[in-house]
Amino acid sequence: MKKNHSFDARKILLFTISLGLLSIASWIVPLRPTYSEFEKRELTKFPTFSIQALSDGSYFDNIDLWFSDTFPFRDALITGNSYLKKLYGIQPVQVSGDVEEGDAIPSAPMQPPVSSQATSSETDNGLSSTPEETASSSQTSSESPAPEIDVTGEVTQSLGAVLIVGDSGYEYYNFSREVADQYIGMLNHTAQKLEGSAQVYDMVVPTSMDIILPESFRQNLNTSSQKDAIAYISGSLSPSIQSVPIYDTLKAHADEYIYFRTDHHWTALGAYYAYRSFAELKGISPVELSQCERKEFSGFLGAFYSDTNKNPALTQNPDTVVAYVPPGTIKMQYTDREGNTFDWPLISDVSNWAASSKYSTFIGGDNPYTVIQNADLTDGSSCLVIKESFGNAFIPYLAANYQTVHVIDYRYWNGNIPEFVNSNNIQDVLFLNNVSATRNASLVGKMESLTK
Amino acid sequence: MVFSNLFFLFVFLPLNLLCYSLAKTIRTRNIIMLMFSLFFMPGENQYMYFFWLEWRLQIGSSPV
Amino acid sequence: MALADWFFARLIQKGRDDGKMSLSKVGLIGALIVSLGLLGTFKYTGFLAETFHQLTGFPSVIPQIALPIGISFYTFQLISYVVDVYRGEVEAQKKFWLLLMYVSLFHQCIAGPIVRYQDVSRKILCRKASREEISRGISRFCTGLAKKALLANSCGALADTLLLSDAVASNAASLSQNLATLQARPVLSLWLGVLAFMFQIYLDFSAYSDMAIGMGLMIGFHYKENFNYPYLSRSVSEFWRRWHISLGSFFRDYVYIPLGGNRRGLPRTIANLFIVWFLTGLWHGASWNFVLWGLYFFVFIAVERLFLGKLLERIPAVFSHLYLLIIVFFGWAIFRFRQPVLLNTVLGGMFGANGNPLTSFEFNTIFLNHIFFLLAAAIATTPLLKKLGERCSNGLRTAYVYNTVQLFVPPLLLLLSTAALVGNSYNPFLYFQF
Numbered sequence: 001m002k003k004n005h006s007f008d009a010r011k012i013l014l015f016t017i018s019l020g021l022l023s024i025a026s027w028i029v030p031l032r033p034t035y036s037e038f039e040k041r042e043l044t045k046f047p048t049f050s051i052q053a054l055s056d057g058s059y060f061d062n063i064d065l066w067f068s069d070t071f072p073f074r075d076a077l078i079t080g081n082s083y084l085k086k087l088y089g090i091q092p093v094q095v096s097g098d099v100e101e102g103d104a105i106p107s108a109p110m111q112p113p114v115s116s117q118a119t120s121s122e123t124d125n126g127l128s129s130t131p132e133e134t135a136s137s138s139q140t141s142s143e144s145p146a147p148e149i150d151v152t153g154e155v156t157q158s159l160g161a162v163l164i165v166g167d168s169g170y171e172y173y174n175f176s177r178e179v180a181d182q183y184i185g186m187l188n189h190t191a192q193k194l195e196g197s198a199q200v201y202d203m204v205v206p207t208s209m210d211i212i213l214p215e216s217f218r219q220n221l222n223t224s225s226q227k228d229a230i231a232y233i234s235g236s237l238s239p240s241i242q243s244v245p246i247y248d249t250l251k252a253h254a255d256e257y258i259y260f261r262t263d264h265h266w267t268a269l270g271a272y273y274a275y276r277s278f279a280e281l282k283g284i285s286p287v288e289l290s291q292c293e294r295k296e297f298s299g300f301l302g303a304f305y306s307d308t309n310k311n312p313a314l315t316q317n318p319d320t321v322v323a324y325v326p327p328g329t330i331k332m333q334y335t336d337r338e339g340n341t342f343d344w345p346l347i348s349d350v351s352n353w354a355a356s357s358k359y360s361t362f363i364g365g366d367n368p369y370t371v372i373q374n375a376d377l378t379d380g381s382s383c384l385v386i387k388e389s390f391g392n393a394f395i396p397y398l399a400a401n402y403q404t405v406h407v408i409d410y411r412y413w414n415g416n417i418p419e420f421v422n423s424n425n426i427q428d429v430l431f432l433n434n435v436s437a438t439r440n441a442s443l444v445g446k447m448e449s450l451t452k
Numbered sequence: 453m454v455f456s457n458l459f460f461l462f463v464f465l466p467l468n469l470l471c472y473s474l475a476k477t478i479r480t481r482n483i484i485m486l487m488f489s490l491f492f493m494p495g496e497n498q499y500m501y502f503f504w505l506e507w508r509l510q511i512g513s514s515p516v
Numbered sequence: 517m518a519l520a521d522w523f524f525a526r527l528i529q530k531g532r533d534d535g536k537m538s539l540s541k542v543g544l545i546g547a548l549i550v551s552l553g554l555l556g557t558f559k560y561t562g563f564l565a566e567t568f569h570q571l572t573g574f575p576s577v578i579p580q581i582a583l584p585i586g587i588s589f590y591t592f593q594l595i596s597y598v599v600d601v602y603r604g605e606v607e608a609q610k611k612f613w614l615l616l617m618y619v620s621l622f623h624q625c626i627a628g629p630i631v632r633y634q635d636v637s638r639k640i641l642c643r644k645a646s647r648e649e650i651s652r653g654i655s656r657f658c659t660g661l662a663k664k665a666l667l668a669n670s671c672g673a674l675a676d677t678l679l680l681s682d683a684v685a686s687n688a689a690s691l692s693q694n695l696a697t698l699q700a701r702p703v704l705s706l707w708l709g710v711l712a713f714m715f716q717i718y719l720d721f722s723a724y725s726d727m728a729i730g731m732g733l734m735i736g737f738h739y740k741e742n743f744n745y746p747y748l749s750r751s752v753s754e755f756w757r758r759w760h761i762s763l764g765s766f767f768r769d770y771v772y773i774p775l776g777g778n779r780r781g782l783p784r785t786i787a788n789l790f791i792v793w794f795l796t797g798l799w800h801g802a803s804w805n806f807v808l809w810g811l812y813f814f815v816f817i818a819v820e821r822l823f824l825g826k827l828l829e830r831i832p833a834v835f836s837h838l839y840l841l842i843i844v845f846f847g848w849a850i851f852r853f854r855q856p857v858l859l860n861t862v863l864g865g866m867f868g869a870n871g872n873p874l875t876s877f878e879f880n881t882i883f884l885n886h887i888f889f890l891l892a893a894a895i896a897t898t899p900l901l902k903k904l905g906e907r908c909s910n911g912l913r914t915a916y917v918y919n920t921v922q923l924f925v926p927p928l929l930l931l932l933s934t935a936a937l938v939g940n941s942y943n944p945f946l947y948f949q950f
Contacts (some may be wrong), residue, residue, distance in 0.1 A: 007651075007922070008648050008650070008651035010923055011651045011922065011926065012647065012651055014923055014926070014927055015654045015930075019927075077934065077935040077938040080935045081935040084935070087888060087889075088670075088889035089886045089889060090884045090887060095878050095882055095885070099878050101696070163881075222878055
């Protein structure tokens, strides 16, 4: 039919044009991104040529991978796709990722083991091994933070499954008996080694899943009770270790902005309440928030956003990072993964940083070693915080009470902690982990290797 | 290579369609299809294709 | 393999032309030995060795042979070629490179349809794609692409979340872990998971056929349809006339009928059916669960042949549809889980035998999160959209609007599919083991 003829011609033309445009766009190499802000990783690079790679087929496979991974307008396309996925169903509440079963939490605490370190193996029983799920057993890391403002590599731990309720995300937690025991053993062993030289504190931080969500709601979920898990851990520690009780404190302030909506971390406010508990336990007077300088950085879209493939629900109410700078003459210096040291402000200005990186305002992000000196204190007081990223929001407050605060991010630091404590005459040693870290075998294993 | 793959969609297929439409005789078109198909085969066939090409060129008068 | 078959086919042709049938026979047998031998070696050696080992403890080392992708497809294409030459249905191709082109044509060498040489032999040397054909090809290709990127992949992700991901499931080392995970799955999660897989495998496979047919049309080849809305069937026999049609017809024409089909009496018919279905199952994969899957269908087809078929035609359509869907549903469960213990767990779990709950908060949430999507996927397994389209294009008033809209559909689908594929490391290719 004549009519169809012209339609056919036009259809062919339209298709050819669109395919042509997209193809040409994808061939323009400079248009290709090299780093994904939201996934916080370097994207695949174009493979280097070698006869070896050519002959075993890996050269072409890698070109294929590079082509797909660095496709132009990648972030925009992913965002677009996630909006399309909104049409999939009814979504007041969403589950993203694979929810795993947790072990039963023992009601009676384990007896603290005598001397020897727990010899549990590296294999975990609560973690899945599928590459495409966001279950965590190992972390992905990117380059170390540079002193410049634009690009930053904040280390991500890929999260367990995330529950999205309305505009907020909550991380699932599954208790692992084996890893929890490993953690307990590590702490007891460390306390024994430091007996007489330093006081060991342990703080396990619950996440928003248990604190913010109503208990009745949470009970229907396939997530382990963090309260019970923390009670189990602290009940199993040797008497020389002081457990900092923060669960109830945080619960009491659950109606305040103590956890981020789009990120798994707690806010500086949440960390402050924990700091007060710590101060009370130690018997020192905590600095008041009113004494601190308040800084605000809005437009934060954190780990939940990227790990749920940019779920649009989380863009409804982006987070604001509020940070408090304690009073005093405080200087900070960090050592990065290459061994270079930099002076850096305790709370840095991240207004121009990427939306996903604003948590780095606290102590310059995650570095192997950081030291904070308060020139106004001369009593020689010092502490060591062994932490993962949750510690960042907490540590600034300590600068008000200690002349020297040493910070070790156990994920990136190498050395021996007891030796470090002794050679630096450190009085207090605080282990600060969020509860999910205590079920992650590789993280706990790393801590073990540092405290032999 | 599979069809639902960005490299296929935006490199292989456009080039294939382009070369095909530019070719005028059926013989050239068939050669084009053969070449692309051999390249498409996953595994080491991509380099085997080069060897095959070499072999063809060496055989002087061929039954083509 | 292509080289050998080309040679043998010419031999057969010469034998035919000269009236020397014995020469032809030699050619045929030679070709079959080489082709099937290579297929068997690459695909089934490990499997045979493993089975032997479990039975007799020998051999102790199982050879791991890398499987060339698509080998099942192009082997069958070559066999169909050689046999057709033998039967005189088509002339042997004198030029090796043209035969090679037919066999290796990227449109169908990886995922079918199994295109028979005689279907395209005329087109090899003489084809011209009309504008209308190119236009149809474009639409077909884009619909296939969208089916795969937008629907099939998400169905797959859903199935993985509700059951167990394929990669993890086939990892024999984590068997106990997998078992534990499956045992804990709520009842509804298992049902919906297998349903999602049922959607996925149809959408995935038919999408590849769509893309192949579309690309073929764009350059003037007409491949036969490979799927005809199989989930609408009313009996298992009908299902296999609508699912993977090129495979079913291959087995019919090259195995079933040569064995005598249904012309040698009932017992022989049943035996022939058994052989065909055993082979069909085996073709899908070198693992006993696939053979079981093939034989599972054999049972129903035999029964239908005996008396059930007539019964199905007489009862109201809704019951026969239900019958088919249930059988196919459980068939896919068998297909998915290679280890029998996992299969048993899943089947038991579907009826609460693992002590698993009926549902869970997570399941309810996931279900609600995907409710419209599942509806869309279900519609995609029916010809609803196609019929709607036909109605519109024929109606006087709607034709113009319909055609105009159709202009923009392919580019739109292309764009949406690209967005779905970017950053989507999840792009499983189910028929990869073929």
